[in-house]
Amino acid sequence: MNYTRIRKLKDKYAIVGVGYTPQGKIPGRTAMSFYAEAGANAIQDAGLKKDAIDALICYRQFPAANDEPEATPYLVAQHLGITPAILSQESYCPRHQFIQAVSLLEAGFCNYVLIIYADNAVSGKRMFINEATHSESPAYNFAYGEFGFVADYAMAARRAMHQFKTGPDTWKEIAVNQRKWANLNQIAAMHNKTLDYDQYINSPYLAEPFRRLDASLISDGGRACVVTSVERARDLRHPVVAIMGIGEANPSVDIHQSAYMSGPTGAKKASEMAFGMADIKLDAIDACEIYDCFTYTVEITMQDYGFFNPGEGNEFFKDGKTAPGGKMPVNTSGGLLSEAYFMGLTPITEGVMQLMERCGERQLGEKTGTNKPEIILCSDNGGVLQTHSCLILRRL
Amino acid sequence: MEITGIVTADTTFFWEGCSNHQLRFQKCDECGYVRWPASIICPKCHSMKTNYIVSGGEGEIYSFVIYHVAFNSNFKNKVPYVVAVVRLEEGPHLLTNIVDCDFAKLKCGRKVKVVWRKIGEVTAPYFK
Numbered sequence: 001m002n003y004t005r006i007r008k009l010k011d012k013y014a015i016v017g018v019g020y021t022p023q024g025k026i027p028g029r030t031a032m033s034f035y036a037e038a039g040a041n042a043i044q045d046a047g048l049k050k051d052a053i054d055a056l057i058c059y060r061q062f063p064a065a066n067d068e069p070e071a072t073p074y075l076v077a078q079h080l081g082i083t084p085a086i087l088s089q090e091s092y093c094p095r096h097q098f099i100q101a102v103s104l105l106e107a108g109f110c111n112y113v114l115i116i117y118a119d120n121a122v123s124g125k126r127m128f129i130n131e132a133t134h135s136e137s138p139a140y141n142f143a144y145g146e147f148g149f150v151a152d153y154a155m156a157a158r159r160a161m162h163q164f165k166t167g168p169d170t171w172k173e174i175a176v177n178q179r180k181w182a183n184l185n186q187i188a189a190m191h192n193k194t195l196d197y198d199q200y201i202n203s204p205y206l207a208e209p210f211r212r213l214d215a216s217l218i219s220d221g222g223r224a225c226v227v228t229s230v231e232r233a234r235d236l237r238h239p240v241v242a243i244m245g246i247g248e249a250n251p252s253v254d255i256h257q258s259a260y261m262s263g264p265t266g267a268k269k270a271s272e273m274a275f276g277m278a279d280i281k282l283d284a285i286d287a288c289e290i291y292d293c294f295t296y297t298v299e300i301t302m303q304d305y306g307f308f309n310p311g312e313g314n315e316f317f318k319d320g321k322t323a324p325g326g327k328m329p330v331n332t333s334g335g336l337l338s339e340a341y342f343m344g345l346t347p348i349t350e351g352v353m354q355l356m357e358r359c360g361e362r363q364l365g366e367k368t369g370t371n372k373p374e375i376i377l378c379s380d381n382g383g384v385l386q387t388h389s390c391l392i393l394r395r396l
Numbered sequence: 397m398e399i400t401g402i403v404t405a406d407t408t409f410f411w412e413g414c415s416n417h418q419l420r421f422q423k424c425d426e427c428g429y430v431r432w433p434a435s436i437i438c439p440k441c442h443s444m445k446t447n448y449i450v451s452g453g454e455g456e457i458y459s460f461v462i463y464h465v466a467f468n469s470n471f472k473n474k475v476p477y478v479v480a481v482v483r484l485e486e487g488p489h490l491l492t493n494i495v496d497c498d499f500a501k502l503k504c505g506r507k508v509k510v511v512w513r514k515i516g517e518v519t520a521p522y523f524k
Contacts, residue, residue, distance in 0.1 A: 129467055135433035136491060139401035143515045144493050146479050147467035155481065159459035162504035208462035208476075256481055256491040257432065261459065 003247075003276025010277055011242040011396060013102050014233035015225050017046025018349045023221030023340045024189045025122045031064065031071045034118035036079040038222030042114060043080075046226040047237040053226070055086035055110040057097045059117030059343050060382075062131055065124020076116065086110050092133055093382025095344055095389040099248050101227040111228060117343045118222025126218065132384070135254040149293065150215055151207035152384040156261035157296035158209055163262040164311035167209065171295035172200040173317035174330075175213050175337060178292070180323040182334025184362035189217050190338040214295045216336035223342035223349050230396065241355045244375065245280070245392035247273025255384040266388030267304035267379065274390040282306055285392075286373035287329040287354065287364055288322075289347035291380045292336045301379050302330070305390075324362070325369035332362055344380025348391060351376040355395040399516030406434040409448060414519045417512050419451040421488050432488035453510030455484035455523070460494060460502055482508055482523050495522045 019042030021034050035058070043050050058073045069075060073089040086109055090096065101113040119126065129148035134141055141147075161167050179195035182188035195213070203213040233240045249269035251260050260266075275281070282305065292298045299313045307328070308316040316322075322330035333339040333350040340346060354364050354373055365372035378391040403411045413420030423430045424438035425445035437444055460480035466472040478494040494508060508523040 127467065134491070137402055137404050137407070139399055139516075141491070142468070143399050143402055143520060144479055144491060145463060145468075145471050145474060145477055146491060147463075147471075151461045151463060151479060154461040155459045155479075158461060159504060162459070205462070205464040207479075208464060210461075254433075257489045259489075 001273075003273055006273070006277045007279060009102060009106060009246070010279065011244055011394065012230055013105055013227055014230045014240050014242045015352045015393070016228055016233045016236045016238060017042045017044075017048070017226040018352055019043070019045055019222070019224035020187070021118070021222045023187060023219055026120070026220040027123045029120055029123065029220065030068045031118055031120045031124070032069060032075060032079060034120065034220065034222035035071050035076045035116055038118050038224040039076065039080050039114055039116045042116070042224035042226050048112060048226065050080060050082055052112045053080075053082050053114045054084050055101070055104055055113040056082065056084045056088075057100055057113060057115045058089040059097065059115070059345065060090050060093055062119060062126065065120055065126060071118065084110070086113075094250065094387045095380045095382040096248060097344075098227070098243065098348070098389065098391055099246055102243060102246060105227065105229060111232065113227040114224060115227065115345070116222060116224040117345050120220045121218045121341070122220045128218070135256055149384065150210055152255045153294045153296060154207040154210040155255055156258070156300070156385060157294070160262040160296065160300065161209065166296075166299060166311065166313055168201065168211070170299055170314040170317060171214055172197050173314065174292075174295040174298050174322070175200050177317060177320060177323035177326070178331045178335045179338045180320070181332050181362055182338035184324060184368070185333050185339060186360070188334040188339040189219065190334060210294060216293045217338070217341050219340040219342065221340060221342065223345035225345065225349055225352065238356050240396040241352050242394050242396050243391065244394040245274035245276070245278030247271060247277065247390045248388065249273070250387045252386050254386070258385070261385060263300050263310065264304050265300055265385045266381065267301045267390065270388040270390040271305045274392050278392045280375070280392070284375050285377045286371050287332060287376045289332065289351040289376060289378040290330055290335070291344055291347055292331055295337065297381065298330065300385075301381070305377070329364055329368070329370050332359070332364060344389065348378045348380065351378040351391070351393045355393055402516065402518055406436070410434060411518050413450065414512070414521060417519070419453050419484070419510055419521055420448050421451060421486060422446045423449045430487045432490060449486060451484050451486050453521075455482045455508060457481075457494065457502065457504055457506045457508055458483040458489055459504055462499060478502065480523070490521070493522050494524060496524050
């Protein structure tokens, strides 16, 4: 496919504010409270008044914990005291928020899009089992003892071990490198916990071949950001972080019938679209913020992006190449594995914060012995590799 | 363990076959594609003309995981157990369990054959 027709969108829209909340294990709070706080903080961070927000897009709504109200976008808007022209929320992880935002802005339906994800997953004891959806009835999967995302991604990782050289020796590098970033990030859940290879290998199996340390965290908290035009962004308070390229692909087939679980996943086509729009090659990328629900997700995503050939992941990730001081920093907040789980907003907001140079001890550049970044590649994926979104951010 | 709700309107034919130890799949009358999950249309050509085939019950392990943790209390006495996707010779990929197996001998590509076990309201296909 020829992507030159979306090239007109290159560097036209920007992420202008990021909203954080307390995160980790924060008992006694509803999911809605994190939605409201993250949203309000993103608006404030952008230097905007709340009434400027004329579009609200929420990430996936999970069933409410305890007896809380569902965190629907209507209620999120009500809590924020806004009445946006555009309101939307995904149901099952299609990870379409940023393409939707850019498209709405380009069409002229709105000027400022607020994107939020929040949950009280730890306190609400969410296991991420019933949240997985499959091609068979829930009772069918229950009958066979098939429960949720850990095993589903482990299924993909096992097939990859059959198709090319990968396994725990590669995944331990990813886990250890990311932990080193988390050790530099005060708000990361694993900030005070170092990780070495032995600890990784001794970590108990959840669903073999995945150990506990292959899996992302579960977090209370929320994350949000505001998207607007680069033109408007220039009048706001932060350095302009533009969306240089964006792409999406949806292979869609359930992991139970997937023939793409060991690649190429949607990452390949989505990145072709994003790089086609940005009109750059991989060698222009200074750092990556990769959706890392599991260690293998980082490997297959970067493999499909073309950073290395199938089976060369071990070589790519070893010797700390993606850790602080490495040539290609990956997941500089600690990521979903070691910072916090806020879906694609964990990697994407980190990319924005790095380009705005707001990352303190973990700031890319001189402080961490890495290249000062101009262009950061971010990814998001949903379902079980069923959907993929790729975002190239650039500091203008 | 009491399980109900396995059979849906789309899969009645499948479970009726299972009760007679037959692994039935839909086959498109137009293009010949054998499909799973069950669907009213062929995902290849969108024809609604459908026949059924009975699978020989032979295939290979496409991928598998070994559950070491019981994510549900009903499975506490069952761990470790194997959940697998079996690629049947006729084409469909079926989510199932590999039973009575030596974990050390499990690998993708290993040949397996259907065996039948009662689960809740239905007789269900397992592989070994």
